[in-house]
Amino acid sequence: xxxxxxAPPARHxxxxxxxxxxxxxxxxxAGAKGVEVTIIxxxxxxxxxxxxxxxxxxxxxxxxxxxxxxxxxSGKRNVRVLLARATGIxxxxxxxRTDDAEIPYDxxxxxxxxxxxxxxxxEWETYAPGLKSLExxxxxxxxxxxxxxxxxxxxxxxxQRKLLTFVVIGGGPTGVELAGALGEISRFTxxxxxxxxxxxxxxxxxIEAGPRILAAFDExxxxxxxxxxxxxxxxxxxxxxxxxxxxxxxDLGEESVQAATILWAAGVAPSELNKSLGVPLDRGGRxxxxxxxxxxxxxEVFVVGDQAHFLHNDKPLPGLAPVAMQxxxxxxxxxLREVKGKPREPFRYRDKGQMATIGRRRAIVxxxxxxFAGFFAWLAWLLVHILYLVxxxxxxxxxxxxxxxxxxxxRGARLIVGKDWRSAAGPAPAPRAVVEEPSGTTAAPPxxxxxxxxxxxx
Numbered sequence: 001x002x003x004x005x006x007a008p009p010a011r012h013x014x015x016x017x018x019x020x021x022x023x024x025x026x027x028x029x030a031g032a033k034g035v036e037v038t039i040i041x042x043x044x045x046x047x048x049x050x051x052x053x054x055x056x057x058x059x060x061x062x063x064x065x066x067x068x069x070x071x072x073x074s075g076k077r078n079v080r081v082l083l084a085r086a087t088g089i090x091x092x093x094x095x096x097r098t099d100d101a102e103i104p105y106d107x108x109x110x111x112x113x114x115x116x117x118x119x120x121x122x123e124w125e126t127y128a129p130g131l132k133s134l135e136x137x138x139x140x141x142x143x144x145x146x147x148x149x150x151x152x153x154x155x156x157x158x159x160q161r162k163l164l165t166f167v168v169i170g171g172g173p174t175g176v177e178l179a180g181a182l183g184e185i186s187r188f189t190x191x192x193x194x195x196x197x198x199x200x201x202x203x204x205x206x207i208e209a210g211p212r213i214l215a216a217f218d219e220x221x222x223x224x225x226x227x228x229x230x231x232x233x234x235x236x237x238x239x240x241x242x243x244x245x246x247x248x249x250x251d252l253g254e255e256s257v258q259a260a261t262i263l264w265a266a267g268v269a270p271s272e273l274n275k276s277l278g279v280p281l282d283r284g285g286r287x288x289x290x291x292x293x294x295x296x297x298x299x300e301v302f303v304v305g306d307q308a309h310f311l312h313n314d315k316p317l318p319g320l321a322p323v324a325m326q327x328x329x330x331x332x333x334x335x336l337r338e339v340k341g342k343p344r345e346p347f348r349y350r351d352k353g354q355m356a357t358i359g360r361r362r363a364i365v366x367x368x369x370x371x372f373a374g375f376f377a378w379l380a381w382l383l384v385h386i387l388y389l390v391x392x393x394x395x396x397x398x399x400x401x402x403x404x405x406x407x408x409x410x411r412g413a414r415l416i417v418g419k420d421w422r423s424a425a426g427p428a429p430a431p432r433a434v435v436e437e438p439s440g441t442t443a444a445p446p447x448x449x450x451x452x453x454x455x456x457x458x
Contacts, residue, residue: 010036010078011339013332014096014105016086016273018046018069021111021305021324028332030076034339037078038105040098042085044068047134048389050321051398053174055137056263057181058145058189062134064397065389086112088276091298107300107335110287111328112271114306114319119267124245128264131174138417143261144182145416148190150260151197158258164202165259167250169242170266171208171215173356176225178263179206180359183232188360204234205257207250209241209266214356214364216318221364224373228358242266268319270307282309282316291346292334293327302331312349321388322352357381 013029015022018041029037045066054060073079084098089108096103116130129136129143144166151163168179186202193199206213206229213229213236214222226236237252244251249259270286279295280288286309287295293308295301305324310317317323327347334344353367355377363378365371386398 008034010034011106011335012036012038012104013107013109013335014038014040014103015109015111016040016096017111017113017305018043018081019049019111019113019305019324020321021113021328022109023069023072024325024328025109025111025304025332026073026079028329029335030073030079032078032336032339035078035335037080038103039069039073039079039081040084040086040096040103041069041081042083043133044070044081044083045134046072048385049132050385050388052131052134052137053177053181055134056131056140056144056178057185058141059181060398060401062138064401066134086273089273089301091277091295091301094300105300108302109328109331110271110273110301110303110307111305111324112273112307113324114268114270115272116264117267117269118264121245124264127247128169128245128262130264131178132268140263142416144185147261148194148197148199149416152194153196160197161203162249162258163260164197164199165249165257165261166202166204167257167259167262168204168206169245169250169262169264171206171210171213171236171238172265173214173354175206175208175263175265176213176229176356176358178265179204179234179236180229180232180357180362183229183234184359187233200233202233204232205259206234206236207240207242207252208236208238210238212238216354217356217364217366218371221366221371221373225356225358225364228362228373232359268306274303274307284309286316292344293331293347304328304331310347310349317349320354323349326350355381355384 011034013035015026015037018039022039023046026037026039029035045068048065051060051065055062055065070081073081084100086096086098088097090097094105096105096108116125116132118124129139131137131140147163151160154160154163166182168175168182182204186199186204190199212219212222214225229236240252242250243253245262249257250262269284274281274285274287277287282288287303287307289303289308289310290296293302293304293310295303304327306319308327310327326349330347337344353365355363355365357363357378361375361378363381364373365377365380389398
């Protein structure tokens with residue numbers, strides 16, 4: 001039923017991004033009176049990124065960690081979902097520009113998340129994919145599984161050794177989880193599946209530029225994680241800088257490692273949309289926000305999550321899912337307070353700790369003074385991640401899959417999809433002659449990649 005004739009128009013809140021921050025903000029606003037919500041995302045699903053590495057390592061299928069945004073809000077009449085890409089913002093006119101429209105707003109919440117950063121060497125992305133989307137996860141899965149398949153039929157020992165060498169760049173939680181999963185699948189899951197090769201002889205190298213992996217964790221926990229990785233056959237190299245990445249492997253100063261599969265987990269950068277705002281940014285490109293997560297001269301605009309530089313105890317908050325979720329909820333509650341004529345409240349972060357898994361029955365947990373590792377840390381990691389998944393069906397499927405994997409040392413999503421399986425595990429080196437395309441046409445070889453300067457891997 002329409003409201004009273006003298007009722008004020010509903011406030012239009014536009015949310016850019018269906019990740020943790022945007023989703024939590026929309027859930028607070030969904031069903032609220034006096035508010036109309038438009039969610040804009042270039043993908044139609046909310047992705048549970050903490051479990052993305054499980055898709056990349058064939059532990060889960062994509063549908064088990066993603067959920068359609070429209071389905072989440074199907075019963076909320078004041079929420080509209082648009083599949084579009086945000087391209088710019090006119091703060092003066094209160095307009096959000098997308099690839100096909102201009103959308104006016106009363107309040108704007110930017111929650112676009114982060115993307116991979118290659119420290120100025122974007123050409124490395126071809127050879128070392130990152131892990132921020134389902135497309136990247138399935139591509140990593142394709143490269144990893146194809147490497148084993150090609151090694152099985154490779155008669156040359158040197159080429160076989162290269163195919164069975166995996167390099168993970170970056171010693172943060174994502175890099176540690178990828179390296180640990182690679183060690184597990186090569187030594188347990190695939191150990192009996194091949195005849196000519198022994199997957200247990202797979203070489204997994206984790207490279208970190210800093211003095212230790214998991215720099216944000218307690219040093220003792222990081223040391224425990226290093227020991228757990230080494231027990232899975234992972235070689236951990238710290239204080240090591242990557243100077244080149246190509247189809248043959250990686251250069252580490254004067255040393256080179258031949259590897260067919262290279263994975264990037266070294267750094268992230270905020271959305272390019274930040275540059276279109278014309279507001280102060282920090283050195284990493286994040287937007288400097290006020291204590292309520294709004295812009296200084298445009299209080300109707302909020303920036304949350306990985307896009308925002310928010311000072312907490314004189315230090316910027318890290319780009320973690322709990323930060324984005326809490327900021328999203330606080331921002332939405334402040335909008336509702338304004339609708340009711342109440343003043344805003346500042347954002348107060350509640351540190352819920354951090355955790356990382358290294359493999360089966362191996363994890364570390366840090367929560368205030370409580371710091372523990374091993375089997376019970378792994379159980380805590382499982383419980384937290386299952387609780388935060390969207391949808392009961394997803395939770396049930398993940399529990400069943402993990403239970404089966406645990407007792408059978410199996411991974412059920414070992415499917416090579418995307419490209420022709422006959423292609424190499426990663427991109428092929430630049431050919432010296434023209435390459436015949438499947439259609440019969442020919443294409444000129446790509447230009448060689450110039451050697452980049454040394455950069456730190458953080």
